[in-house]
Each structure stands twice: as C-alpha cells, then as structure tokens.
Amino acid sequence: MVKRILNIQDAAWVQRVTVWRQVKDVLFIGIGVVMASIGLKGFLLPNGFFDGGAMGVSLLLEMVTPLDLSILILLVNLPFIYLGYRQVSLRFAIKSTVAILGLALLVHYIELPTITADKLLIAVFGGFFLGSGIGFSIRGGAVIDGTEVLAIQVSRRSSLTVGDFITVFNVFLFIVAALIVNLETAMYSMLTYFSASRTVDFIINGVEEYLGVMIVSNHSDEIKDKITYDLGRGVTAFKADGGFGEKAKNPDRHVLFCVVTRLEVTRVLTEIEKIDPKAFVIQYPIKDTKGGMIKKRPLH
Known part of the structure; x- marks a missing residue:
C-alpha cells in the first residue's frame, strides 16, 4: 500500500523499518516497566513515599484505601488511556x-529486598528508577503515567500548556499528601518527583513538550503528503537552494517544517525513514511560540 501510494520505496525496505521500530518499541517498553517496578517495590513502597502524576495518585490512594496498588494503577490510568486513544492513536492506547x-x-x-533505609537515597534513587521507567516507555511510544495525556487535552481547551498543567496538578497532589499523610513525607516525595522528572528528560534527550522537526529530502512532496494526510499534522514547505555541490544546482527543492508533541515524534521519524532513509532531519525543542495552532505560554 505504501509503495503504491508513494511509488519511491520497495515494500521490503518499508517492512524492515516497520519491524525494527516495533522491536525497539517492545524493548524500550519492557525496560521501562522493569525499571519502574524496581523504583516502586525497591524504594518507594517499603518506605511510604510517592511520586507525582497518575502514579502519585495511585500511591496516595494505596495509603488511604484497602485496594491493592496493582489494581489502583490500572483504575487510575484507564481514563488516560481513553484520552490517549482520542488524542494520539489507537496504537498508542494499546501499547x-x-x-x-x-x-x-x-x-x-x-x-524485592529493601535496598536502603536512608530517606534521601530513597527519594533520589526511587525517583531515578521510576523516571527511567517513564522515559523508556515514552521512547517506546507508550506511557505508564497518563498525566501527560490529560495535560495535552487540557492545553487544547485552555490557556495552560502541558508543562503548566503538570506543575499545577502535582502542586495540588503534594498539598493533599501533606494533609493526609504528613508534611515530611510530602517533602521527600517532592524530591522523588523532581528526581523522576529530571531522569525522564535525560532518557528522552531533553525533549520538551513540543518538538520542531525540519526535513531536507529529495522526496519532500511524498513526506509532506504522508505527514499531512496520514499523520494529520501541519507542514510548512520552504523553497530552498542547495549550498554546495550538485545539490546547489537544484533551485526547486523544499525544506519541510512541522511541530509535533514528543509522543508523536517517533512515528514521524519512522515514516520519514520509510520514504527516504537518507533524509536530513533536525529536531529541536520549542521554547516558546506565538500564534498558529500552538498557544503562547501564559506563565512564562
């Protein structure tokens, strides 16, 4: 189907790219699940600590209800999975x-045995393992903490950005924890959250909420159609000349630019590779925007 529509790549290459992407996704998600379980069972649960986001809600409910944490993880994340299906894709929701x-x-x-009784080490390394799990899962095209999916939904319906919503959500969560549990546990848990969030940023190479993707390819028209019609994302095509060699003699080439969320960038890169494995692709974080479909951040 892809070969017939695009008419530029053989089906065998497309199949190899697809299979390799799926293998990497499974590997990343598997590593993420194992790392997160180590952080929970080896550090946070034995010491009554919790994290931010949906995982923090699950841990907090586990402290104040008779329900098992494994059940709470499923129940708390079910609405986020549904939002992921509506906002991202069915494949994302399934993964x-x-x-x-x-x-x-x-x-x-x-x-797992209790690794340490030092509260500072518990907060830092518990957050590290949990953040690693979340980060690797995102690299695999999935989430094990659905707060970001909810944040994307809220950001599209209000002036809050993804980062702003997550911050407000977690501040409220830690205030509730301080009232229900105690202030000291809430403070250590804030340190856990900070460690986890920094680890997530490190695992996914410092990716922000939105990424700018610039694509230089001899098959720019096919890539533009793929991103626009199949992925449903806007693309801007800039007319450009090559700067050196044979490419400098081609005045009619186009450079493509699009903005996607970090949950979508893996799929965009995969589709580009299917069409043109030699395409030159630049990714960079979007710090601030004005106009268009991306709203200006009110708190920055």
Whole structure:
C-alpha cells in the first residue's frame, strides 16, 4: 500500500523499518516497566513515599484505601488511556495498556529486598528508577503515567500548556499528601518527583513538550503528503537552494517544517525513514511560540 501510494520505496525496505521500530518499541517498553517496578517495590513502597502524576495518585490512594496498588494503577490510568486513544492513536492506547498492565503485574507479584533505609537515597534513587521507567516507555511510544495525556487535552481547551498543567496538578497532589499523610513525607516525595522528572528528560534527550522537526529530502512532496494526510499534522514547505555541490544546482527543492508533541515524534521519524532513509532531519525543542495552532505560554 505504501509503495503504491508513494511509488519511491520497495515494500521490503518499508517492512524492515516497520519491524525494527516495533522491536525497539517492545524493548524500550519492557525496560521501562522493569525499571519502574524496581523504583516502586525497591524504594518507594517499603518506605511510604510517592511520586507525582497518575502514579502519585495511585500511591496516595494505596495509603488511604484497602485496594491493592496493582489494581489502583490500572483504575487510575484507564481514563488516560481513553484520552490517549482520542488524542494520539489507537496504537498508542494499546501499547500504553500493555505497558500499564505489565507494570501492575510486576508490582503485584515481584518481591524485592529493601535496598536502603536512608530517606534521601530513597527519594533520589526511587525517583531515578521510576523516571527511567517513564522515559523508556515514552521512547517506546507508550506511557505508564497518563498525566501527560490529560495535560495535552487540557492545553487544547485552555490557556495552560502541558508543562503548566503538570506543575499545577502535582502542586495540588503534594498539598493533599501533606494533609493526609504528613508534611515530611510530602517533602521527600517532592524530591522523588523532581528526581523522576529530571531522569525522564535525560532518557528522552531533553525533549520538551513540543518538538520542531525540519526535513531536507529529495522526496519532500511524498513526506509532506504522508505527514499531512496520514499523520494529520501541519507542514510548512520552504523553497530552498542547495549550498554546495550538485545539490546547489537544484533551485526547486523544499525544506519541510512541522511541530509535533514528543509522543508523536517517533512515528514521524519512522515514516520519514520509510520514504527516504537518507533524509536530513533536525529536531529541536520549542521554547516558546506565538500564534498558529500552538498557544503562547501564559506563565512564562
């Protein structure tokens, strides 16, 4: 189907790219689930600490209800999975469901010895393992903490950005934790959240909420159609001349530019590679925007 529509690449190459992407996704998600379960069972749960986001809500509910954490992880993330299906794709929702189910099973069945009793080490390394799990899962095209999916939905309906919403959500969560549990646990848990969030940023190479993607390719028309019609994302085509060699003699080439979320960038890169494996692709974080479909950040 792709070969017939684009008429530039053989089906065998497209199949290899697709299979290799799927293998990497499974590997990343598997590593993420294992890392997150180590952070929970080896550090946070034995010491009554929790994190931010949907995982923090699950841990907080586990402290104040008789429900098992594995069940709470599933229940809390179900609405986020549905939002992921509506906002991203069915494939994203399926992969996230499998990842969250795997995490719930590991949390329920595995037993790990208590690694340390030092509260500072628990907060820092518990956050590190949990953040690694979230980061690797995102690299695999899934989430095990659905707060970002909710944040994307809220950002499209209000003046809050993804980052702003996550900050407000977690501030409220830690205030509730301080009232229900105690202030000291809430403060250590804030450190856990900070460690986890920095680790997530590191795992996914410092990717911000939105990424600018610039594509230089001899097959720019096919890539533009793929991103626009199949992926449903806007693309701007700039007329450009090559700067050196034979490419400098081609005055009619185009450079493509699009803005996507970090949950979508993996799929965009995969589709580009299917069409033109030699395409020159530049990714960079979007710090601020004005106009267009991306709203200006009110708190920055």
